[in-house]
Amino acid sequence: MTGSSTARPTNSGPASGPDAPQTLLVGLTGGIASGKSAVSARMAERGALVIDADVLSRYALQPGGAALAEVVEAFGESVLQPDGALDRAALGAVVFGDPKDRERLNRIVHPRVRQQARALRERAEPGSIIVEDIPLLVETGQSDRFDVVVVVRAPQKERIRRIVEDRDSTEADARARIEAQATDAQRVAAADVVLDNSGTLEELHDQVDDLMDRLLRPDRGGLAG
Ligand SMILES: CC(C)(COP(=O)(O)OP(=O)(O)OC[C@H]1O[C@@H](n2cnc3c(N)ncnc32)[C@H](O)[C@@H]1O)[C@@H](O)C(=O)NCCC(=O)NCCS
Numbered sequence: 238m239t240g241s242s243t244a245r246p247t248n249s250g251p252a253s254g255p256d257a258p259q260t261l262l263v264g265l266t267g268g269i270a271s272g273k274s275a276v277s278a279r280m281a282e283r284g285a286l287v288i289d290a291d292v293l294s295r296y297a298l299q300p301g302g303a304a305l306a307e308v309v310e311a312f313g314e315s316v317l318q319p320d321g322a323l324d325r326a327a328l329g330a331v332v333f334g335d336p337k338d339r340e341r342l343n344r345i346v347h348p349r350v351r352q353q354a355r356a357l358r359e360r361a362e363p364g365s366i367i368v369e370d371i372p373l374l375v376e377t378g379q380s381d382r383f384d385v386v387v388v389v390r391a392p393q394k395e396r397i398r399r400i401v402e403d404r405d406s407t408e409a410d411a412r413a414r415i416e417a418q419a420t421d422a423q424r425v426a427a428a429d430v431v432l433d434n435s436g437t438l439e440e441l442h443d444q445v446d447d448l449m450d451r452l453l454r455p456d457r458g459g460l461a462g
């Protein structure tokens with residue numbers, strides 16, 4: 238998770254009852270390296286509470302945890318570093334090479350991510366704008382549980398360049414991850430709002446600011462409901 242402020246702070250603790258402001262649940266997704274974190278960080282600056290599924294999945298796989306023990310049982314000791322922490326590159330090489338292995342890992346990690354996300358949602362102030370950044374939102378059929386689904390898209394060539402240059406990864410690994418995910422067309426079909434990240438970060442921020450202006454209006458800019 239990153240941001241922790243709320244859109245409509247109350248003066249006297251969480252409100253309840255019929256007049257309490259409605260919490261807005263936003264699902265944010267996009268392909269790997271499309272710019273989701275850049276979008277969620279900007280939304281947090283505007284008061285949204287961000288719940289990041291990648292962060293929660295790292296948390297779930299911490300040393301000493303039950304999920305890591307299950308991962309070792311499923312994939313063997315070779316996915317551990319000498320100090321007992323998860324060797325993420327080793328596990329990534331396995332699961333992005335085989336859909337069955339990936340599904341097996343997802344079955345271990347995803348329920349824990351969802352449970353943690355639920356706990357964080359429940360702690361939010363009424364009236365908050367909660368943004369759940371979920372790379373596999375569409376793939377895991379979660380679109381319907383959000384008031385607004387936001388998809389960020391960027392050209393595949395640019396995403397691959399970012400993965401290879403910024404993350405010390407190979408083009409083959411980048412392509413394997415992209416192939417393990419939905420297509421932009423599938424994501425756009427589930428979207429209420431599409432953000433175009435083919436330009437500069439400033440241009441992306443402008444789109445996010447426009448979106449937040451709408452979501453902060455009492456009628457949520459006509460986007461929810
Ligand atoms: C395989 C793991 C150990 C590789 O770790 P690594 O540090 O290299 O990648 P990281 O976790 O930072 O993920 C980077 C990106 O890869 C993509 N990705 C990760 N897991 C998956 C997956 N199971 N299927 C498709 N894409 C995925 C996402 O776009 C994500 O943003 C890790 O990705 C993992 O535990 N994945 C399973 C949990 C998961 O599905 N996470 C995504 C959201 S819950």
Ligand SMILES: Nc1ncnc2c1ncn2[C@@H]1O[C@H](COP(=O)(O)OP(=O)(O)OP(=O)(O)O)[C@@H](O)[C@H]1O
Nearest residue numbers: 268269270271272273274275399403436437438441
């Ligand atoms: N418009 C842009 N111009 C230049 N760099 C950008 C732009 N958008 C994003 N980036 C950079 O590209 C990289 C990927 O962006 P970001 O981390 O926001 O993507 P993501 O979708 O959250 O990735 P992941 O799927 O791994 O979670 C980051 O280093 C980010 O700073």
